[in-house]
Amino acid sequence: MATFDLFLADHIARNGNKGRRHASYLSSTIFDEFVEVLTAQVRSVIIEEVKEAxxxxxxxxxxxxxxxxxxxxxxxxxxxKAGLPVERFIAFIPIEAHDTESLTSEILTALDKFGMELRNCCGQSYDNASNMAGCLSGVQARIKEMNPKASFVPCSAHSLNLVGV
Incomplete structure (x- = not known):
């Protein structure tokens, strides 16, 4: 990372590997903690923007x-606020199963965790797999049962990929 960040490069040059009793904050565990703190801060700002919208x-x-x-x-x-569409990555969510019920539960849990209300969801997009896009029992159908305003649009990248198959 220091290659792209002059502040970090300077910090490493001045403080890295200086010996004992000198805090450099360069261990992998400290680095991971910094990343976690920064991730939480960025996600918090994004969630606040979404809530404002x-x-x-x-x-x-x-x-x-x-x-x-x-x-x-x-x-x-x-x-x-400027009237421009914004798309933001929020999280990777580890999953154990690919069945409709489990995936729906994970999505609802994530929305709850981030303080997002399902009633404010006006759209949903997934791949074309039946467990996600199925109109009778897919994730989109279950979400739509809970919020009829959550229109489903199949992911265009996944649809384009099917053309080449």
Whole structure:
């Protein structure tokens, strides 16, 4: 990271590996704590912006990470104060199962955790898998039962990918 951040590069040059009794804050655990604190701060600002906008749409997709842990990517879209559409990544959410009930539960838990009200969701977008997009028992259908204003639009990137298959 120091390659791209002059402040961090200067800090490492002045304080890195100076010996005992000198705090450098360069250990991996301290670094991870810094990242966690910064993540929480950035997410807090984003959530406040979404709440100011009141209405939002969500896009959720699952993917395995490098450790083969399945996770949901949770993204919110909203209109900011300037009237421009904004799309923000909110979190990776580890998941155990891909069934409709589990995924719906994870999404609702995430919304609750971030203080987002489902009644303010005006759109939802997922891939074309039946557990997500199914019109009778998919996640989108269950969300729509709870909030009829949450229109479903299939993810265009996933739809385009199906054209090539």
């Amino acid at each position: 009141k209405y939002y749409s969500m896009s959720v997709d699952s993917t395995p990470d490098i450790t083969h842990t399945d996770q949901l990517t949770f993204i919110l879209r909203y209109i900011n």
